Amino acid sequence: MELTHLKYFLEVAKNEHVTKSARNLCIVQPALTQAIHKLEDELGVPLFKTQGRNIKLTECGSFFYKALKPLYEDIEALPKRLRAMANKENKTLNLNVLAASAFVTDAVIQYKQIDPDLQINLIQSLETTLYDVSVRTCENYDATPAPDEEVFVCPEKIYLAVPNSAQYKKMTSASLADFKNTNFIGLYGTKALGYICKEFCKRVGFDLNVTFVSDNSNVVKDAVAGGIGVGFWPEFSWGKMDHRKVRLLDITDAEFKRDIIVTLRRNKQDNSRAEKFFAFLTNVLKKEASKRGRLHKR
Template sequence: MELTQLKYFLEVARTEHVTQSAKNLCIVQPALTQAIHKLEDELGVALFKTSGRNIKLTESGKFFYEKMLPLYANMMELPEQLRATANKQNNNVKLNVLAASTLITNAVIEYKQNNSDINVDLIQNEETNIFDICVRTYATYKPELDNTNSDKTFVHSEKIFLAVPNTAQYKKLSSISLLDLKDEKFIRLYGSKQYRKICNELCDRIGFHANVTFESDNATAIKEAVAAGIGVGFWPKLSWGKMDHKKIKLLEITDTEFKRDIVVSLRRNKQDNSKTEQFYNFLTKYIQQKQTRKRK
């Protein structure tokens, strides 16, 4: 059976008048009659019977009409439903945030203010490759390290400072060597595997082992602990924000290039990736602009 045959049958069954149906369908009557006969031959049953000058549905025709009418209606709705589904998928961005979560969350909030139709689905899963955009971090990014099969990649280097209490010991300093802090207590962010690994790698480069005495799962808590003189800690200025606490100073680390690369990857997973790419472009520009403001 062809879809056109079903369309013709339903129209003739509705009007029970071949001439009127042909006019409604904008086709010639012989073509309509031929299509109905072909459908009956394929089904092996008569769908219509002659009743005077008109036609009527047979019992088989009535059964077929009742079953086919809702099916055909559903089929006619499918294209619109498919377009709606595709549009919904396009408006949904799956964002896997494995680094710089505060920075990225603030970017999402700002973007949503002017793009309320976009739904950003935030996830945090190091094991998954199911995402539209992923934010990762490396000590030094190399393309071969990326196993996400990304279509587009943005890399931004972020300097890592040492946050110290603004006491007499550090007050006049603008930079420091970690090797001078072997007896200092360090405060570390708990739970951030990638960031912790990077800090460990950077320390290993210069043969320094941090004496970690306190861990927190909150950057603000680390800031308050440093201000209270509990210890010192590594502070990625762009991701965690500026140091607005008068009791804290940020010192540049001189032993090696203390930095990390923030990597934003894009995957084109949909038929229409325009909204995802629009958000990706905003996100990368947002990071660049934040860095420019920090320098000023």
């Protein structure tokens, strides 16, 4: 069955008048009659019967009309619904944040001033691939991006945060090996960074002993300042270390850093908004890296 023939049938069934229906459809009457006959042949049943000078729906025709009308209306509405779906999709950015969440949140707040209509859905899932932009971390990124992906990698140095007490007051660097029997403080929800730190400590020669974990970086600062323990502090992604009672020491055992990986997935018909946000976020990271003399790479 052709959609055009179904459209013709619905018009004739509504009017029960061929001439009027042909005029409404802007076609000649013989073409309309031929289309109806062809539809009846395909269905194998008569849809109309002659009643005097008029035509009426048969019982089969009436059943077919009632069943077909809502289906055809749904089909006609599909293009409009698809356009609305595409428009909504283009206004929505799915952002999977698995690292540097405080830094990324600040960037999102800044970007919303540039594009206030953009709906940003924040996700935190290791398994999902349903994202437009993701932020994650690893020690050394060396993977090859997929054909539909663009990747920006920003190295971030990791310091050792210690109390600004007499014991450490004149220190600017330290060997991590000297802290193997020290209690460490961590930030809850930083599993990837925690793994990086644990592996680094193993290479230095000891198992990391995390005795206190908080979900707030300010609490981590206060705990370090209070002498509860020491901790690892990323150079900029947790915010500025502005606590006067905490010192950040260079780790001398080896270069200790992590890579922040920002990935753009071009998985929509229109990726322009995701691309603009990706460019904004990576530019903010570039500025932070350049302040500290770090190189960025793609």
